[in-house]
């Protein structure tokens with residue numbers, strides 16, 4: 001029996017959180033091994049995505065990785081708009097000020113390109129410490145000895161010991177769950193993001209948006225176009241593609257029994273989008289992933305013995321009103337955790353890393369952004385159905401409508417307030433009712449037809465790349481009754497009622513004259529978004545290293 | 555650990571690559587030469603040993619000068635350190651016996667002498683599976699065939715292998731032998747890298763080899779019969795006891811039907827099709 005392998009630090013996951021952690025560890029001469037389950041870093045990842053570098057943050061990604069913006073990002077966001085929609089009425093607010101608040105820069109990114117570039121740098125840096133970065137390796141649990149966490153176990157490798165385990169394994173972190181730090185129980189703690197990367201003819205982005213090569217735009221959409229589901233849509237300009245998607249509260253998606261791909265189509269086919277899209281619409285990729293809501297799940301103490309959680313794994317994903325900030329916080333947290341370990345190690349007390357990391361998150365103001373105290377106060381008051389109903393009733397009444405008209409332009413300023421955006425309650429008022437009333441009262445009708453014909457779900461699945469782990473499904477349904485797991489039939493972004501080609505299907509089985517409605521699962525088209533880990537009764541794992549879906553864009 | 559992998563260039567038998575003349579004889583000139591597909595498993599076994607135990611890998615082949623490309627391909631896949639090409643008119647048209655004598659002599663010539671020699675199971679052209687064992691006999695070292703997994707203990711200078719008994723996937727035995735030894739990798743051979751350090755070294759080697767393979771000729775030694783001190787009477791066609799009495803092409807299936815191509819866009823041609831078919835359908 002050969003000796004067990006050990007490294008000073010093992011980083012699980014090569015997204016922005018893992019990359020930042022590994023870079024800082026390596027620069028502090030910590031022997032660091034990075035394990036990533038995708039065939040290449042980025043092949044499993046999806047974001048909107050606007051990557052922010054915040055002025056107030058202790059770390060920005062281009063400080064850690066010189067040349068990052070030139071090599072790994074798309075366009076910077078130079079203008080930011082919020083569109084309130086009601087039917088074909090639109091009232092547009094320019095919220096560039098809100099976007100620029102505390103922002104050093106912000107670029108659109110595509111994750112395959114970004115993460116694979118980062119991974120090359122990370123490998124070079126960590127290789128010098130005696131470690132390195134490996135792809136195609138899935139960590140499947142924590143290695144424990146006498147109840148203590150001492151390392152990780154993997155599908156593809158023998159167990160590995162480490163003084164520090166960084167769980168940067170994203171949303172649905174199996175390590176966080178294994179440690180008992182996070183669970184996947186409550187739909188209201190999550191958003192579901194769905195996105196299409198859209199091919200654009202050469203020069204079309206500059207022409208149709210009125211941009212010049214190195215400028216870019218962000219557009220957000222809310223109002224009555226999403227069947228009352230709480231959330232909104234986004235559109236970001238990449239170098240020569242568009243990222244168009246939606247982010248909804250998972251509990252609302254489930255409650256409305258909405259089909260995520262149909263909500264995306266509602267956005268794509270809205271008359272407003274005809275400004276930028278035409279009947280030549282072509283989708284490169286359809287993708288989806290859960291997004292944690294830091295206001296509810298950011299772990300106040302994201303560590304346990306030698307394990308630290310960073311980024312989505314710790315729920316550190318901030319929805320600041322309409323602006324979504326996950327990647328930047330993952331970078332900060334990863335770097336802080338690495339810094340904490342290096343300091344603890346130099347004091348000969350590596351086990352103190354977790355506590356030190358927690359203190360740094362607090363002292364650097366990260367926790368305050370993730371769990372704003374103001375939101376807590378508002379939530380106590382506003383997130384009750386009677387309050388929401390009352391607010392909505394007022395807003396929709398002549399009085400409320402008069403108020404909206406009276407406020408007029410000042411609404412744009414209010415929407416642009418970072419102070420207010422921190423305390424928006426999670427109710428339908430800000431997501432649906434208010435934008436709809438704004439559009440109805442202040443908006444203008446936009447004429448014109450939208451000729452976009454989005455692909456159906458079967459084509460979207462057909463266009464994705466999979467390496468199926470035949471005979472080894474990564475998700476199993478524990479309770480197949482419709483009551484326990486039926487929500488997945490609609491909420492799964494690659495399943496739909498009356499669609500036989502998706503993951504979840506509703507079926508009627510007859511046994512001895514009894515009739516039962518059950519769900520059946522085929523994991524082949526799964527995009528590993530994590531939704532059914534929360535909304536259905538499943539035994540949920542990620543596929544083995546290199547298996548499953550492979551995103552080309554992300 | 556010094557390792558040598560024996561490989562051979564064979565005609566590319568894949569659909570669309572291979573060409574036969576009217577009599578069904580292979581047209582060698584028209585058919586590209588590629589590395590014998592089964593040799594891939596030998597390369598994998600050698601690579602696994604290099605990654606896990608360290609050491610050097612040389613790739614050796616006997617063939618015409620044009621085999622350089624096959625060797626470069628082999629270099630890339632086994633991250634080889636250097637290449638040996640045994641190439642000489644006198645060596646041409648050798649049967650497996652003469653080939654074995656030539657290769658065994660070349661192996662003896664190598665400095666330092668090999669600890670492990672790897673070969674694939676059968677070549678795609680001759681399909682005899684003799685050359686490996688005969689080489690091994692001529693060189694005089696133990697042979698393990700049908701190997702599906704391999705462990706080396708460098709300190710004890712021993713090799714432990716799992717092999718298919720009689721080539722049967724259902725029956726696997728574990729055997730041990732001293733080094734130097736000759737390993738014939740089975741197509742079922744599965745390399746195994748269960749340690750991160752091995753995968754990282756694998757990655758390093760890949761990056762190093764990329765540069766080396768770009769000018770592989772710099773790393774290639776060409777030996778002719780004189781370099782190896784071989785008597786031309788004992789190698790090549792003259793040294794081959796095998797007599798090929800005749801080669802029977804696989805007969806073509808007799809075709810009785812004749813096909814006519816029509817362009818569906820052309821009404822005139824489609825009318826013809828219709829007229830030919832109508833009587834069959836019982837119409838006019």
Ligand SMILES: Cc1cc2nc3c(=O)[nH]c(=O)nc-3n(C[C@H](O)[C@H](O)[C@H](O)COP(=O)(O)OP(=O)(O)OC[C@H]3O[C@@H](n4cnc5c(N)ncnc54)[C@H](O)[C@@H]3O)c2cc1C
Nearest residue numbers: 013015016017037047048049050139170193311312326327
């Ligand atoms: C539709 C959508 C829009 C979004 N928009 C934005 C936006 O505009 N701006 C923004 O900042 N954020 C946005 N986000 C959120 C952002 O994507 C995440 O917050 C961010 O990616 C978190 O980074 P991370 O490093 O923590 O995790 P990830 O980026 O998810 O990386 C985790 C890595 O770990 C790997 N991994 C997982 N499990 C294992 C395992 N067991 N073994 C080995 N490897 C494993 C994964 O393959 C992955 O590479 C959006 C998300 C979605 C879904």
Ligand code: SF4
Nearest residue numbers: 492526527529530532
């Ligand atoms: S099966 Fe589950 S994890 Fe896979 S795409 Fe559907 S909801 Fe997401």
